[in-house]
Amino acid sequence: MEILLTKPRLWLLCCRTALIVVVAFFLLQPQITFAEENKAKEMLNREISIQMENTELNVILREIEDRSGIHFIYSTQIIDAGRKVTVIASNKKLAHVLTDLLTPLRIDFEPVGGEVVLKKLKASSFAPAPEQIGSRLVIAKKPAAAATITGKVTAATGEGLPGVTVLVKGTTTGTASGADGSYTINAPADNGTLVFSFIGYTTKEVAFSGSATIDVTLLDNTQTLDEVVVTALGIKREKKALTYAVSEVGGEKLTQAREINVGNALAGRVAGVTASGTSGGPGGSSRIVIRGNGSLNGENQPLYVVNGMPITNNNQGAAGTFGGIDRGDGLASINPDDIESISVLKGGTAAALYGARAANGVILITTKSGKAQKGLGVEYNTNFTFQQAINLTDWQYQYGSGSLGAAPTTQAQAISNGRMSWGARLDGSPIIQPDGQTRPYSAQKNNFKNFYQTGTNFVNTLALSGGNEIARFRFSASNLDNKAIVPHNDMNIKTFNLSASATLAKKLCSKAMPSITSKT
Helix, strand or coil, X not given: CCCCCCXXXXXXXXXXXXXXXXXXXXXXXXXXXXXXXXXXXXXXCCEEEEEEEEEEHHHHHHHHHHHHCCCXXXXXXXXXXXCEEEEEEEEEEHHHHHHHHHHHHCEEEEEECCEEEEEECCCCCCEEEEEEECCXXXXXXXXXXXXXXXXXXXXXXXXXXCCCEEEECCCCCEEECCCCCEEEEEECCCEEEEEEECCCECCEEXXXXXXXXXXXXXXXXXHHHCCEEECHHXXXXXXXXXXXXXXXXXXXXXXXXXXXXXXHHHCCCCCCEEEEECCCCCCCCEEEEECCCCCCCCCCCCEEEECCEEECXXXXXXEECCEECCCCCHHHHCCHHHEEEEEEECCCHHHXXXXXXXXXXXEEEEECCCCCCCCCEEEEEEEEEEECCCCCCCCCCCECCEECCECCCCHHHHHHCXXXXXXXXXXXCEEECCCXXXXXXXXXXXXXXXXXXCEEEEEEEEEEEEECCCEEEEEEEEEEEEECCCCCCEEEEEEEEEEEEEEEECCEEEEECCEEEEEC
């Protein structure tokens, strides 16, 4: 019998056949997938022996594939397969081997469709500990953190603080607060201390015990934000509120590489300030210029103000080529051990209160004073330094004194040409000298070395301080002994300073600062 199929019936038969195939595929797919996953888990449960030291991870994975028949899938952009590691296992289940190998690298593994997929271990993930239950492999999750703390960090105004560092004290475990100030941190122990720190705010420590919610309020750290400097007339103001340039040097820096004249100690410590000493010896004057010379023929040094009182810093004499004596200036009478701070006012507006004398700037010197304290404060400073001539000049020793290539023949010529080496070649012949005596015409190479000596500077300062809320005092006595590198150039300075203040009424205070200096 012959069966004829028309086109509609043929189309219907094809659709039914396709539907049966699709349904059968989806019905059998879970069984196939489950069988493949069981196969992968069975492979992970097999024992394996392997020993590879300081070997790249991808090489170790290929070796495990060859020995176990399992296949790994991973992305080289996520997994650092070139990192060198070490694996040592003997008759150990493959799941345990992979756990020991991959967990320290922050890598997790999971059997998927008959293969093992490697992926990055998340920060909140747990370290896998494989256990065999029946005939199937179960991955038991073991928590890596003992306590989870959440909370919010706010300012005194109640606003959330973003970017606050939250750290478990004594560990490297930490996090940062979010945009609204909230944070979450997994602590490695059940109890400990959280440290909250942020720029411009005081650091705060809070103890915790177990998982908890801890909200913290940080207070402004005004001590680090506001820098107070001394301005005109001894008024203290915040540096950020000033409209002119001001620099401050602490008194402790002035005693490092100590100078006899405190003006020379400013060299290299304040930008725009040039400080140099004269060649008059240890007791010589100091020259300070702020932001360059302001006049071609006038005075370029700044005005000096000590404890709110302008002082005269005129040079007491000057030494030059043809003699003279430099007895120092006013700054030489100030003991660096008694200075609390020095402020340099550079702008024209900074010196407005001091008038025309401050056209070249102002240097404000504030000395130490007594403070309210318990008992009597005793301070003793001693300083001893050596001094040597460091540049003795590289002289020529081929030609002697004289002029036009000829040695002096008379005492008058020896005197007039004694400092010029335009004479004849030194040959040791007898030549008349400026003192009228005849000596060999030869070089004296060690004259400078024999002339200079090793100088010393020895300073001792003793200070006593004390007081209470009503009256305060500080008394200091200093002795300086200096022996210069030039023979017979010695100096001794004795300085006595007293600072006493008393609060007589709520808005009435009395202060006295006498000072006595003896220089010989």
